[in-house]
Amino acid sequence: xxxxxxxxxxxxxxxxxxxxxxxxxxxxxxxxxxxxxxxxxxxxxxxxxxxxxxxxxxxxxxxxxxxxxxxxxxxxxxxxxxxxxxxxxxxxxxxxxxxxxxxxxxxxxxxxxxxxxxxxxxxxxxxxxxxxxxxxxxxxxxxxxxxxxxx
Numbered sequence: 001x002x003x004x005x006x007x008x009x010x011x012x013x014x015x016x017x018x019x020x021x022x023x024x025x026x027x028x029x030x031x032x033x034x035x036x037x038x039x040x041x042x043x044x045x046x047x048x049x050x051x052x053x054x055x056x057x058x059x060x061x062x063x064x065x066x067x068x069x070x071x072x073x074x075x076x077x078x079x080x081x082x083x084x085x086x087x088x089x090x091x092x093x094x095x096x097x098x099x100x101x102x103x104x105x106x107x108x109x110x111x112x113x114x115x116x117x118x119x120x121x122x123x124x125x126x127x128x129x130x131x132x133x134x135x136x137x138x139x140x141x142x143x144x145x146x147x148x149x150x151x
Contacts, residue, residue, distance in 0.1 A: 023073040024128050031065040032120050039116060050112055054102045058095055074136035086135040094123050 035057050042053035066087050070076045076083060098119040105115030 020073055020075075020132060021128060024069065024131065025124075027065065027068045027073055028120075028124055028127075030068075031061045034064060035061045035120075036113070036116055039112070043112065050106060051099055051103060054099050054112070054116070055095055058098050059091075062091060069131060070136055074131060074138075076136035076138070078136065078138075083135055090127070090130055090135060094127070097123060 038057035038060055039053050042048040042056055043050055046053075048056070066084070070083060070087075098116075101119035101122060102112055102115035105118050106112045
């Protein structure tokens with residue numbers, strides 16, 4: 001027998017899962033792990049200049065992040081042409097912002113890792129709203145979007 005408290009807790013977890021912000025942050029966290037791993041590989045292991053390693057790692061996470069944010073986080077059914085152009089504009093801005101933030105923080109002596117974390121926090125904050133209301137905007141209600149059904 002399931003208690004009322006357990007049922008309420010399950011319902012809250014389901015509601016959380018169905019909210020675009022939760023899914024956005026989940027995909028963002030996975031993207032961050034890929035991004036910082038590539039940045040470390042390029043800069044620390046392969047010896048690339050920091051600006052090149054930062055930009056390359058950031059851009060290589062593009063396909064993963066775009067595809068999953070579009071389908072899983074925001075359930076966008078808009079044409080790829082429209083959303084891809086908007087995403088690329090945002091990606092260009094975020095790439096420049098990320099390179100600048102990582103470089104500036106590294107100059108302070110805190111290191112590129114702290115710079116990357118700082119850049120991720122800053123861009124994550126504005127990206128959710130830009131994704132939701134511009135890149136993957138829906139013409140109808142944009143509140144909690146159910147994840148796509150697998151057939």
